[in-house]
Amino acid sequence: MHTNRIWHRSHAFVLVICCQLLALRQSTTPPSQSNLPAQQQPSPNVPPAANEPATQPPANQPGQMDPSRAKIRKTPREQAWQLLESACASDKTINRATAILVLGLIPNNAKSARLAEKALADDKAEVRLAAAAALGEMKSRASIPKLRAAFGDQDPSVVLAAAHSLDLMHDHSAYEVYYEVLNGERKAKKGLISSQASLFHDPKKMAALGFEEGIGFIPFAGIGWGAIKAIAKDDSSPVRAAAARVLAGDPDPATTKALTDAAGDKSWIVQTAALEALAKRGDRSVLNTVEKYMSDEKDTVKYTAAAAVLRLTAIREAVKSDGHH
Numbered sequence: 001m002h003t004n005r006i007w008h009r010s011h012a013f014v015l016v017i018c019c020q021l022l023a024l025r026q027s028t029t030p031p032s033q034s035n036l037p038a039q040q041q042p043s044p045n046v047p048p049a050a051n052e053p054a055t056q057p058p059a060n061q062p063g064q065m066d067p068s069r070a071k072i073r074k075t076p077r078e079q080a081w082q083l084l085e086s087a088c089a090s091d092k093t094i095n096r097a098t099a100i101l102v103l104g105l106i107p108n109n110a111k112s113a114r115l116a117e118k119a120l121a122d123d124k125a126e127v128r129l130a131a132a133a134a135l136g137e138m139k140s141r142a143s144i145p146k147l148r149a150a151f152g153d154q155d156p157s158v159v160l161a162a163a164h165s166l167d168l169m170h171d172h173s174a175y176e177v178y179y180e181v182l183n184g185e186r187k188a189k190k191g192l193i194s195s196q197a198s199l200f201h202d203p204k205k206m207a208a209l210g211f212e213e214g215i216g217f218i219p220f221a222g223i224g225w226g227a228i229k230a231i232a233k234d235d236s237s238p239v240r241a242a243a244a245r246v247l248a249g250d251p252d253p254a255t256t257k258a259l260t261d262a263a264g265d266k267s268w269i270v271q272t273a274a275l276e277a278l279a280k281r282g283d284r285s286v287l288n289t290v291e292k293y294m295s296d297e298k299d300t301v302k303y304t305a306a307a308a309v310l311r312l313t314a315i316r317e318a319v320k321s322d323g324h325h
Contacts, residue, residue, distance in 0.1 A: 104137025134163020279308035
């Protein structure tokens with residue numbers, strides 16, 4: 001009995017000591033994670049819930065987009081303009097010329113027209129030519145005065161490109177240039193290419209102009225493969241023939257005489273183009289002149305003359321018929 005009381009007292013003493021030790025341990029250890037504020041709790045090593053955003057990686061972690069940079073990212077349109085504007089200001093002539101030329105693909109746009117107009121004053125002829133051609137392609141009618149001013153350019157290829165662009169926009173001032181190219185003299189003493197007029201009498205330089213891209217002078221589509229094989233490297237007839245075709249739309253009576261003279265040119269290519277232009281003009285007063293070329297020794301010339309006679313005769317008969325009524 002006595003022994004049992006001793007055992008119970010000992011057991012109670014041990015329990016007291018254990019409780020004191022447990023209380024001491026809790027007072028010296030950090031608070032549990034459950035007692036930490038929500039924002040201080042360490043994230044468990046598990047993926048975030050479906051409705052919770054993933055934890056953002058450090059800003060300098062490799063492969064991650066800097067949020068501040070993402071905000072200023074340019075749109076494709078802005079990138080395209082930046083690319084072209086940089087090329088238009090490039091130190092390389094080929095880059096400037098190419099960028100200016102492709103501006104013709106952007107019609108009805110003030111910026112593209114402004115860049116092309118500015119390039120008309122470039123110190124390189126290739127760039128000025130590209131600018132003149134681009135303004136025509138984009139049909140920038142507001143640029144017509146600047147294209148007319150380009151008739152005074154020191155390089156004839158630029159003058160021809162400006163004339164072609166004006167013709168595309170149906171501006172009659174283009175005929176001044178084509179008349180001089182075909183006839184070898186200034187129309188009504190109003191030469192617009194006076195500074196370089198002598199170049200239009202140099203067969204080799206004229207031939208080189210005829211093969212420039214983008215000027216619109218190559219008349220081979222209307223002449224055929226035979227003409228291509230017949231043209232020598234120093235032959236200026238392609239340029240003059242192309243000029244004759246454009247002049248078909250010039251209402252000036254002086255051009256009628258120039259085309260009539262060209263119908264007797266030593267080059268059958270120019271002859272053919274001049275007869276074709278006379279037919280398209282519909283001026284029946286040249287009928288008698290055109291008729292004599294039906295006996296030309298060159299088949300292409302006489303065939304073209306025959307077609308011109310038929311067309312002009314039909315016009316004359318129609319006028320007579322209308323007059324009787």
